[in-house]
Amino acid sequence: MEKKERCFRQADSRHMREELRRLVEYHVYLERYVAKTFNKLRSNTFAIGLVSSEGALLDLYPHDKTAQENLFHGEIQVSDLWCGIGHNAVSEGLKVRRSRMSVGAENEADILKQYAVYFAIMNMNDIYEPYALQPPFGIVILTPLGYASDVFFAMSVGIAHDLMLNVQFKSTSVKFYERSGKGVLVVDSMMAEETLITYCNEELLRILDVPAADLRYQPVGKLINPLPDNTKFWEIVEECKVVSNEPMRLRVGGSEVECLVTTDAYKQPSIKSTGVIFYLTTQRKISEELSEKMANGAVKTFDDIIGGDYSLKNMIERAKRMALTDSNIMILGESGTGKDVLAQAIHNGSQRRRKPFIALNCGAMPKDLIESELFGYEAGAFTGAKKNGNMGKFELAMGGTIFLDEIGEMPLDLQAKLLRVVEQKQLMRLGGSRLITVDVKIIAATNADIWEMIEKKQFRADLFYRLSTMRLNLMPLRERKGDIIPLCEYFIRRISKRIGKDNIMRLTDESKALLLSMDWLGNIRELQNLIECIVQLYPGDLILPQYILENTMSYQRPAALEMRAAPPAARERERLPEPPLPRLGAVTREELENALEVCGQNRTKAAKYLGISRRTIYRKLEEYGLSDENQMSPKK
Structure with a gap:
């Protein structure tokens, strides 16, 4: 064949890099498809290429230089720009966004008249509307005119269809990964000499505490330190092991991350696809989610x-x-x-x-x-x-x-x-x-x-x-007597509303006086239980004193009041000074200061002297500003 002068312009290296990165998934799937196809066909009559949105030939298979030279004699090369050299299936297909073919003389450029060009358009990333449309690109099959056949056009459309389905369903499967709420890392150990990352999400990068980056089809070793670090991780990758909630310490860069790892494995050697899906989380994350x-x-x-x-x-x-x-x-x-x-x-x-x-x-x-x-x-x-x-x-x-x-x-x-x-x-x-x-x-x-x-x-x-x-x-209820009646009235309203009782009972003056005279050893809980019984059990609008007495049969005076009323001999046995007169109200600042002075600043003795608990005297000291809270001691 007479070698014609090349008329192709060359795409710049930046465009080639950007397009290969954008179409990396299609590139990988095409490589697998080609490997499978040529192994079965054992044919050297055609080549399959990936074309960018600007018509640049990004890659061409087979990469067998002998076969490529025999087919195209150096007239067609990677990085050739197919737009701007006149009518052909690639330039026309990209313009009208349709699959096209051009055979022999249908190609305007002299260099292409000896070839048949079959182009299939691709521009959808999703299986759902609006299909995530993107700048069009495509698959091209090139063959010398002597091997031209409509079968190649059907093949190019079929390859494009398969590639789109693979990428689209991978995108759909990612949505299922994300539902786990975990960090997801998908690795493939067959597509290249190094194990590559085919997918990882933001949650994974957050767990590993690494900056956001596009790591698709990058070596896993760029993310997870290679051996001899992370032996358990690499053992799972090597053996395609399935584990569940496996505690693992991953070394990432110069730091270590404690995490729980669950995996799924996939093995499809016939299409050069074998790898592991990692789901990573942390104990803290699990706890937070449950919380x-x-x-x-x-x-x-x-x-x-x-x-x-x-x-x-x-x-x-x-x-x-x-x-x-x-x-x-x-x-x-x-x-x-x-x-x-x-x-x-x-x-x-x-x-x-x-x-x-x-x-x-x-x-x-x-x-x-x-x-x-x-x-x-x-x-x-x-x-x-x-x-x-x-x-x-x-x-x-x-x-x-x-x-x-x-x-x-x-x-x-x-x-x-x-x-x-x-x-x-x-x-x-x-x-x-x-x-x-x-x-x-x-x-x-x-x-x-x-x-x-x-x-x-x-x-x-x-x-x-x-x-x-x-x-x-x-403070105990007996030290805030003024709150007893408001609490009773609050409980009456709340309990009546809860049980659907229309009439709201009222306390008589005698009942109020009786309630105020009691010491309420059980405090607010005892008072609430009493009101619960009365509202539930008694009819009418008034709460009478006998209602209270009938439900407090086991009432006793608190030990503090008993001590205040004890004879002097009992107090002498305690070796305490003579206390002030019995008192039912709260301890005043003056009484507290006097008791401390009488008892030599001994707080335990002062509490007994006043007939109150040690807890109460510490609270009163704090309330009246007589004690530094952080220096309180049980012995003083």
Whole structure:
């Protein structure tokens, strides 16, 4: 064949690089298709090429130089621009966005008159409308005129169709990957000498803490350090292993990432496709996702704390300020004073309000189960453990608040483990070997005399100070008598509405006087239960004194009042000075200062002298500004 003078212009290298990057998936699938086709046809009568949007020949197969020279004699080469050399199937097809063929003389350029050109257009990336249209490109089959056949036109259209389907359905499958919410990495170990990344998402890059980048069809070693690092990862790739929630430490660059890995494997050697789909997540991510699905267990707000007592209002204002911090809070108060309501209010007043509020009563849980409830356990940690292990309350509260009620009931050995979690912000599940980072605000509460427990080595002082970065004292109801009637009226309205009772009962003056004379050992809870009984059981509009007495048969005077009324001999046995006259009201600043002076500044003796608990005297000292909260000591 007479070799004609070449008339093609050459595409610049930048355009070639950009188009090959844009069409990288089509390029890869075409390479696989060609390998499969030529292996079966064993034909050297034609070549298949990929054409860019500007008509540049991006690649041409077969790459067998002998066959290519025999077919085209150097007249057709990679990077040739087919637009601008007159009419031919490529230039016409790109212009009208249709598949075209041009045979022999139908080609305007002299150099092409000895060839047949079959071009199939491609410009859709999606199987759904509007099909993600992009600049058109296509597949071209080139053959010497002597081998021209309409079969080649059908073949070019078929190849283009198959390539689009492969890319489109890969795009669709990616949507299924993304539904997992995990970091996704798809690798292929057969398409090149190195294992290549065929897909990775933003979540994967976030987990691995690497900058966003287009890593498609780049070597996996550019992302995950190659051997000898990451032996478990590369073993999975080499053997196409399937694993589920496998803990793995990946070395990425100069840092390490703890993650959980699940994989699917695919093997299609006939089309040179073998690899692994990795789904990566972290324990923290799992905890956060579960936390998001959990309802906020806190339903109370500061508006639900009823009372006009001055000290109570000051305490609420202080609690509101504490809610804006991430510091741990200790709530001290007698049983029934509303520690759980205050804890919920603090959570709902914080920036964590949309995250979980998880409560655990340390006194209501069997001691041998508290650890697994708090910290969770791994599979097989003990007899009866769930097959896949279980999250603890700290993990469930991720990003939110955990409320540890009756913290004084926690066993000493568990206190040491809790202290480590509070200090390190990390925990280890029962039977586990990996540390899990937790982000929770801790609110603890107790009705015990925590100072006495510390003194008797029943509660760790270091844990107490860690949990009580900030402290709140809930005063007993008998010290805020002015709130008793408003609380009763609030409970009457709320209970009546709940049970659908039309008539709202009222307290008689005699009933009010009786309620005010009682000491309410069970505090607000006892008062609420009393009103619940009366509203449910009694008809009419009035609450009479006998209704109250009938439901408080076991009422007794509190020990503090009994002590105040004890004879002098009993007080002498306590070696205390003569106390002031019996008093039912709250301790005043003057009385408190006098008691401390009489008792030589010994707070424990001053509390007994005044007939109040040590908890109350510490709260009063704080309220009147007579004690530095951070320097409080149970012995002074």
